Amino acid sequence: MNAKLITVNNLSFRYPKAENDTLKGVSFEVNKGDYIAIVGTSGSGKSTLLSILGLLNKPTTGSYQILGTNTTKLTNNSLSLLKNNEIGFIFQNFNLLSQLTVYDNVALPLTYNPLIKRGDYKEKVYKALAYVNMEDYGKRLPEQLSGGQQQRIAIARALVNEPSLILADEPTGNLDSSNSQQVFELLGRLNNDGNTICLITHDMEYAKKAQQQWIMSDGQLVT
């Protein structure tokens, strides 16, 4: 029996001042442990869909439920808590804070999580760094790392809070093929360890590594 994590029902989204909806009546479910790759042409709405799943944007109409909570009814404060505690983000350009060490970058999501005690940060950060094989790099600054290493740190940051959902938007878009392979091996391991992943990729070879491939076209999911 698969436990449901997400239910999206007839969701549409229009950017402020835009004339048309970017997402047009999208409905789907995601179960705990799913690994989904979203593919589709440029501009079809993939990043927009991920931004809504990540609670960075609110649906214009329709509903988005995660962990049994209808997010469209939540206050901004509750949305932030849900986002910080339950969602891990991995971006194409890594998005590490350049003035913070690797350790502090990975610790950052913990500082927004009121359920985690300060005294537990170190163990959690080093566990996440060990997961991506970067435990010796805690004192470095991001600029002292290669692109592949920076993305592995970003993955450690995404998993340090043990989120319910990991979202990755073109995580290998800035990496060469050997580093891309490493990132996809990590994502596969994360999924084998029970994590739920939604990923955007242009690369069909990598998309095939997910359990499901969803195709977006002009703001809709096509099968």
Ligand SMILES: Nc1ncnc2c1ncn2[C@@H]1O[C@H](COP(=O)(O)OP(=O)(O)OP(=O)(O)O)[C@@H](O)[C@H]1O
């Ligand atoms: N902030 C914004 N304001 C207005 N329109 C936007 C904004 N962001 C994206 N769009 C428009 O929404 C549509 C979908 O964009 P989105 O980035 O979701 O597509 P995508 O499938 O992720 O594309 P790509 O593969 O190129 O990253 C595009 O037409 C885009 O121009």
